[in-house]
Amino acid sequence: MDTPLQDLKAMLPAELDELVSELGQPAYRTQQILDWLYVKGVREIAQMSNLSKSLRSLLSERMRITSLLEVDRQESATGEAVKFLFELPTGQRVESVLIVDGDRRTVCLSSQVGCPLDCKFCATGRMGLIANLQAGQIVDQLLQVSLYARERGERVTNVVMMGMGEPLLNYDQVVRALKLMRLQEGLGLGGRKITVSTAGYVPGIRKLVAEDLNVGLAISLNATTDEIREKLMPINRKYKIADLLEAARDFFDRRGYRVTFEYVLMAGLTDSDEDALRLAKLTRDTPCKINLIPYNELEEDGLYRRPSRRRLDQFYRLLRDSGTEFTVRESRGRDIDAACGQLYHQQEKVRAAL
Ligand code: SF4
Known part of the structure; x- marks a missing residue:
């Protein structure tokens, strides 16, 4: 054979x-x-x-030489995002997104086809896990988007592992890909220019902390009680909010820089006064950055809604009054490909993680 x-x-x-x-x-x-x-x-x-x-x-x-087939490319009307659809030899497809933000050119990469974690607000989660991407397939997404950027006279400055899939569940291939992205003689992205985003797979975070790899980490928190988080993100049945906070502290102790907690504000679910106060209390002793992302009304589907302006302002005020630092990433409207339910959130999450 x-x-x-x-x-x-x-x-x-x-x-x-x-x-x-x-x-x-x-x-x-x-x-x-x-x-x-x-x-x-x-x-x-x-x-x-x-x-x-x-x-x-x-x-x-x-x-x-692995080379993914680009089957579609969509540029947003505002020029803020370009979405690439790549096909694997098996016919399965993954997305990558180039996001323009000031001088930054960030590429959001996929690590899996589908995802096993079934977060309830996520279109990819509904697919289940179809396949893990190989390191060469992850790197090739970046390479092809970088070559496109170069044609526009631009250079990719940042990478986030925040596309399809949970990167820490495809650990070996993702870490190999991250090492390849950092090669000075290759794509040359310095460690802190790369962020791995996780739904909270704690064993993966622990492994990443121990790795000789200087990359940033973002954790999707999205709730202040285990009860609500479990409803939104089933992974919380196994790894609780307290576990995430502990892993974030560990990351800071070992790496010397803060984890980013992403928190999507959804009406009636994650936006109450109690949530604001709990968020402040939960994160008080954990060196971290908090990014609040009001749910995008264009994606409202009956289950999840954007909080009212008043509610958002109240949430921010309570956090501010409690001395908690945070940033807010406001929706600016999705103007690219209605078929990609995740793209808009990806853009906001990506901006938030930077
Ligand atoms: S949000 Fe991320 S981790 Fe959750 S199901 Fe979607 S792709 Fe997977």
């Missing part, structure tokens, strides 16, 4: 070094290959024209 070809795009430099040396090649070949992959963005080994023909053919016997 033929050995399956390995993905060149998923290889770390030390692994490439090993490969290059196995093939009897000088060490500088590693840099040349990285350059072809991440700077020039080639899709075929045959295109690596400064490698000898014999080396290209040796490489092709063992390796391939």
Whole structure:
């Protein structure tokens, strides 16, 4: 039986070094290959024209280059967001979004096709888990969006793992992808320019804390009681709010910077005076940033609604009076692809996490 070809795009430099040396090649070949992959963005080994023909053919016997097929691209009328739809060889599709915010160009990447966590306000959650993405498929989303940005004379400055899927449930592939994104000889995104967003998978947070990887962390909190959080996010049955706060403190102790808590304000569910006071109390002893995201009225579906202006102002006032620092990301209206129910929230969450 033929050995399956390995993905060149998923290889770390030390692994490439090993490969290059196995093939009897000088060490500088590693840099040349990285350059072809991440700077020039080639899709075929045959295109690596400064490698000898014999080396290209040796490489092709063992390796391939993952390249997702872009099947759709939508630009918002305001120019604030561009959504990419990519197809995997299996025919499944994932989304990535480029978000423009001042000088920042942030790419929101997917880590899974679908998601097993079934958060009740999330379209992806309704799909269930269909597949985990491979590291090369995660990196390729970034690469293709970066090449698009470059064509516009822009440069991607930030990455958030906040698209489809729970990144910490595809841990090994996501961490490998994060390491590849950070390579100075490749895509070159410094650690703090990358944020991993989780629904609160605590074992994954603990692993990430111990990792030699300098990335930011955002946790979707979205409620101040376990009872409500459990209704919105079933993962809370296992990992409670107290566990998240403890993990956030641990993250700060070990990493030296604060976790971002995202909190979506939904009428009658998460926006009461008691919620504001509890949020202040819960986070008082945890070094963190709080981002409040009023539910977007354009996504109101009967179950979840945006709080009234008065209610929002009251919530903010109570938090402020209790000495809690926070930022608010206000809706500016979704003007891109009604089929993508998550996109607007993604944009707001992404901005909030920065
Ligand atoms: S919000 Fe995130 S973690 Fe929750 S179901 Fe959707 S993709 Fe999964």
